């Protein structure tokens with residue numbers, strides 16, 4: 001298997017290095033060969049090629065079976081024009097490779113519940129997956145333009161675009177507790193009415209799955225008041241952006257969350273949910289768990305290597321339960337280690 | 352002053368009755384005359400006139416200085432076609448009367464913090480106002496239509512629409528801690544870029560106000576992890592719908608929250624944030640605090656009666672601090688009373 005490695009900016013390179021070490025450890029242990037090809041994206045790519053997603057990087061990804069990404073962005077590029085901003089690299093790579101399904105699991109980790117802003121009895125046992133449509137809706141709809149006096153963005157969805165993401169959610173629910181919550185704003189939006197209709201249609205093909213519809217404003221409340229009731233949440237691009245970030249903070253484990261952005265054929269991009277954190281970059285104190293768990297998602301979704309994925313997840317959980325953490329997440333009663341030492345611990349657990 | 356009273360559905364009539372009693376108590380005590388004119392809206396109006404906002408109701412509002420609304424909606428009308436749904440009455444009245452500024456204060460009430468899903472140290476001292484644009488954006492933009500194969504909604508804003516809501520936020524910030532957080536998605540949306548530009552322009556007229564820009568996904572996180580940092584939050588219609596509902600649950604006092612939806616000349620509609628709660632309707636156990644505090648907002652925003660507003664707020668807070676609550680919000684250590692007894696307590700405090 002060939003993997004494109006795009007470290008990006010800030011702590012991206014450190015956590016990606018860590019994830020690569022885990023990848024290599026698994027390769028050795030389970031007898032796989034992973035070819036790694038590095039390329040630039042985001043601010044690093046703007047600096048080098050005046051383009052947040054240069055053609056060279058696209059070529060490397062094209063020749064790969066999956067993409068491992070660190071993080072993009074930093075204050076350095078904050079005042080750049082839109083086409084020279086790091087995030088544009090992310091938006092472009094999603095669209096270019098048709099990575100329509102963004103999958104973000106959020107699970108309460110007992111060892112980290114003390115750092116949740118929610119009461120422990122509310123946050124405990126949270127275990128959900130947010131499935132966000134990633135290549136359509138307000139992000140890409142045309143017309144999208146402005147004049148001196150006004151501006152317009154377009155929220156457009158086709159039936160096919162909705163079908164494929166909804167199917168994805170149903171398939172994931174089958175491997176879990178069998179419940180799908182479809183989030184929309186059907187009392188106001190035409191796109192949401194179509195969305196709801198498609199969910200109702202697809203439901204017929206998944207009689208084993210329980211389906212509920214929820215308005216986006218209610219969902220924003222329920223994620224806080226009763227997050228445990230969610231299993232799989234499926235929603236359109238903009239709502240998904242907001243709700244998945246909201247969900248990412250409820251368990252206190254934002255620094256641990258991986259994500260996958262995949263295409264129908266299993267090709268996908270894997271990256272931590274956390275950002276590039278320029279303030280702690282290069283200090284060997286970023287927690288690489290999210291990047292490592294992103295590798296586990298790659299094993300599962302792109303390579304079908306379920307045993308290996310479970311081994312990686314298990315190793316990270318053991319290290320967390322042993323009370324280890326990195327400087328960025330230090331808390332009382334924790335054993336603080338460097339990023340490198342942390343990876344060593346994870347690899348020891350794997351062995 | 353003439354006030355249109357639109358009780359609506361579910362617990363709407365009970366809490367509106369309660370608010371009207373407080374209104375009359377204030378009238379007597381402070382020597383005002385309020386003319387009350389009742390009219391129907393929502394499901395009640397659909398049942399009676401096949402129209403969630405009948406012309407009769409519009410006429411009553413037209414002849415009034417402010418509108419007091421209970422709540423609309425209920426399962427009974429859930430399967431109606433869009434134009435015969437209770438919410439449509441709300442959307443229509445906002446648009447018809449150009450009620451562009453939705454103002455929703457969220458304040459932690461010490462006596463209620465135990466029912467917050469957030470840890471007490473996170474939720475305490477929360478004191479913010481969300482200012483949501485209410486008559487434009489995705490809710491009303493054209494084209495808005497669907498075909499068999501796709502659907503489209505349009506997010507459009509003019510400079511003037513943004514200017515007036517931003518001005519409103521700046522004015523409110525002046526009466527508070529002097530900080531405005533403008534929420535947008537300027538890294539993706541053209542409307543957000545225009546929005547951010549207008550905020551930057553208007554800032555010049557308010558040199559005393561601190562301004563920060565925040566992306567909507569970050570705001571969704573920060574409302575949970577650090578809600579105390581917000582003073583006045585201003586945002587467009589759809590983001591405001593999501594964020595104001597998210598904010599409404601963080602302090603555990605959803606049942607207490609009032610709202611105002613106002614026009615430039617001070618005319619406005621005042622209503623509780625909570626819904627019509629059909630499950631407890633007619634049982635004399637709904638908490639009327641939000642409706643009563645909506646009257647206080649009416650005094651402040653439409654009538655300039657600041658002393659009277661403060662008296663109402665003070666009376667409700669005293670009753671809460673004395674541990675009184677209604678059946679719907681019963682908790683340990685609380686003194687449970689009926690809706691009617693609760694209002695009597697509030698009126699006693701006023702005297």
Ligand SMILES: CC(C)[C@H](C(=O)O)[C@@H](O)C(=O)O
Pocket residue numbers: 087090091241538539568
């Ligand atoms: C960086 C930004 C364009 C992006 C998005 O809005 O999709 C990010 O917030 C995310 O969720 O991955």
Ligand SMILES: CC(C)[C@H](C(=O)O)[C@@H](O)C(=O)O
Pocket residue numbers: 187188217438441442592
């Ligand atoms: C009922 C619905 C149309 C409405 C809205 O989305 O504006 C409600 O959620 C609100 O926030 O007042």
